[in-house]
Amino acid sequence: MTKVAVLDDWQRIADASGDWSALKARAEVVFFHEAFASEDEAAQKLADFDIVMALRERTAFPPSLVARLPKLKLFGMTGKRGATIDLAGMAARGITLTYTSGSETGVGTAELALGLMMAAARSIARGDAAIRAGGFQDGVPAGPELAGKTLGLVGLGRIGRHMARYGKALGMNVLAWSPNLDEARATEGGAHYRTKDELLAQADVVSLHIVLSDRTRGVIGARELGLMKSGAILVNTSRGPLVDEAALIAALEAGTLIAALDVYDREPLPPEHPLRRLANTVLTPHLGYGTRETFAEFYGQGIENVLAFLDGKPIRLLHPDT
Known part of the structure; x- marks a missing residue:
């Protein structure tokens, strides 16, 4: 019987x-609820599966792991980009690749970024912890009003534009920069x-909304963190490696910044x-795009993709070279 790993x-x-139900009637479907501790564990647990359904940028599939999955015939992923997945190598080996849409609007991630910004500004998490520990206001710092403050957006794509609107709704001055941005598009x-x-020096809140690439990796390093205002908030709901983690920890330990983070260099943290x-x-555990609506689209389309593959008529084919 065909084996499907989710x-x-x-x-x-x-x-x-x-x-x-339709897929379970034709295949053994196994859900994996824990991250693999190592590549060896992933190889051992997935060796007998014909089909893998994965969420992008969670479990990594480098060439060394792909080579240890001899039965793999279909690899389905969410979205079309997989920086940690050897899509080209899979395609060269004749493994069918499929994708799903979902989270196309970026609303879920933008809403979480807004929530993190407000939580960091007003110490909401610390206030909640104080109440649950039997205390009240003691040890919970007073925060600023965001109205009249400056929001700096690193990236002004679909998610950044949502954040720009949210910032304006709060009465904030909104600035933006990215490697390809100019005044007209801003x-x-x-x-x-x-x-x-200029953005880093002027912003009270800096929120990151750019794609991770060789060009943007470490775009916020020690120098950039040093330009930020004392007490400024750094929000990252994009990708952990956009920020030099060691430099960020040093700034946080020095007490010069506040960080509101949904993504990390290594996940799970x-x-x-x-x-x-x-x-x-x-800190939140990479919840950005993970809304009920998005997961319904991810898994609904993923199931369709597997059933179509089993019927010999694959759909939503991913071509890594295009």
């Missing part, structure tokens, strides 16, 4: 997000263009990671 179901939401997106250094012990952080 990976990265860390929130245990996959089974309830689609109608699996104005069209609802922001004022600034150079990267290791239990002993220093970010977990710093009070001037608000």
Whole structure:
């Protein structure tokens, strides 16, 4: 019987997000709720599966792992980009690749970025923790009003534009920069263009909304963090490696910044990671795009893709060279 592995179901939401009955009637479907501890564990647990359904940028599939999955015939992923997945190598080996849409509007991620910004500004997480520990206001710092403050957006694509609108609704002055942005496009997106250094120096909140690539990796390093205002908030709902993690930890330990983070260099975040012990952080476990609506689309289309493949008529084919 065909075996289907549904990976990265860390929130245990996959089974309830689609109608699996037709697929379960034709295949053995196994849901994996925990991240693999190592590539060896992934290879060992996936060796007997014909089909893998994965959420992008959770479990990595480098060439060394792909080579250890001899039975793999179909690899389905969410979205069309997979920086940690050897899509070209899979295609060269004759493995069928499919994708799903979902989270196309970026609303879920933008809403979370807004929530993180407000939580960091007003110490909402620390206030909640104080109440639950039996205290009240003691140890919970007073925060600023966001009205009249400056929001700096690094990236003004679909998610950044949502954030620009949210910032304006709060009465904030909105600035934007990205490697390809100019004044005209910034104005069209609802922001004022600034150079990267100008934006970092002027913003009370800096929120990242650019794609991770070789060009943008470490776009916020020690120098850039040093340009930010004392007490400024850095929000990252995009990708962890956009920020030099060691430099960010140093700035947080020095007390010069506040960080509101949904993404990290390594996910899941290791239990002993220093970010977990710093009070001037608000941390969420990569919830950005993960709304009920998005998961329903991810898994609904993913099931369709597998059934079409089993029928010999694959759909939503992903071509890594195009």
